[in-house]
Amino acid sequence: MSPLEITGTVLGVIGVALMIRQNIWGWPVGLVQVTVYAWVFFGAKLYSDAILQGFFFIIQAYGWWHWLRNEHTASRSELPVTLLGAPARVLWMLIGTGAAAGWGRFMAAKTDAALPYWDAGILVFSLISQWLQACKKLECWPGWLLVNTVAIAVYWAKDLRLTSGLYLVFWLMALWGWREWRASMKGSAA
Numbered sequence: 001m002s003p004l005e006i007t008g009t010v011l012g013v014i015g016v017a018l019m020i021r022q023n024i025w026g027w028p029v030g031l032v033q034v035t036v037y038a039w040v041f042f043g044a045k046l047y048s049d050a051i052l053q054g055f056f057f058i059i060q061a062y063g064w065w066h067w068l069r070n071e072h073t074a075s076r077s078e079l080p081v082t083l084l085g086a087p088a089r090v091l092w093m094l095i096g097t098g099a100a101a102g103w104g105r106f107m108a109a110k111t112d113a114a115l116p117y118w119d120a121g122i123l124v125f126s127l128i129s130q131w132l133q134a135c136k137k138l139e140c141w142p143g144w145l146l147v148n149t150v151a152i153a154v155y156w157a158k159d160l161r162l163t164s165g166l167y168l169v170f171w172l173m174a175l176w177g178w179r180e181w182r183a184s185m186k187g188s189a190a
Contacts, residue, residue, distance in 0.1 A: 001162055002043070008036040009162040016173065027064030034060060037163075044158045045114040048107060048123035055127060081136050081181045089139060092128055100124040118154050122147055138185065141178030148174060 011033035018026030038053035084092070103124060104117030113119060129143030148171035155164040 001160075002040070004036055004040050004043075005160055005162050008033055008040055009166045011036060012166045013169065016169070024064070024067050027060055027067065030060040031057060031064070040160065040163065044160060045112060046119050046154070046158060047111055047113045048103065048116070048119040052123045052126055055130075059130060081138055081185045083185075084132075084137050084139050092132075092139075096121075096124050096128050114158060115154055118150055122151050122154065125150075136181075138178070138181050141174050141181060144174035144177070145171060 011029055015026050015029040015033050018029060034053040034056040038050050038057075041047070041049035041053065100117070100121040100123070104120035107113040107116035107120060125143055125147045129140045129147055132140035132143060148167045151167040152164050152171065155161075155167060
């Protein structure tokens with residue numbers, strides 16, 4: 001465990017706690033956390049995860065800006081949680097599997113990446129899950145469960161024990177999110 005991994009883990013827990021409370025300070029904490037983890041993952045030769053932190057940085061910056069811009073708007077209507085159709089689910093799985101295999105092959109051939117295919121899967125399916133979450137599709141949560149399951153094992157194998165534990169917490173939160181979003185769908189249908 002490096003000091004950077006400890007810092008990133010602590011910031012991850014703080015950032016998620018702030019997000020659960022819908023506190024705007026969760027965004028700047030998240031920006032620092034993903035920056036720290038970019039260095040952690042680069043040092044562990046998990047290059048796809050390091051790249052993923054860059055995408056997360058962009059999303060965190062957008063979220064902070066969006067929340068600041070809309071902080072005092074009373075007329076916002078909430079986007080409902082919806083489901084993808086079966087063909088869209090299959091399409092996302094095929095796209096994700098193909099993209100992860102392709103990126104993993106590239107990383108295996110062109111870099112000294114550790115666990116390039118597993119790392120690529122984390123990258124690709126995190127991006128898909130993040131997109132589905134932004135669109136308020138219930139399927140984002142099973143996506144996060146898949147990503148977090150793989151991430152727990154990959155980070156443990158790379159001796160990133162705190163990070164593996166953090167992703168176990170994220171896994172439990174994905175279960176919670178799936179339950180809450182499903183309940184909100186039932187509540188809006190009534």
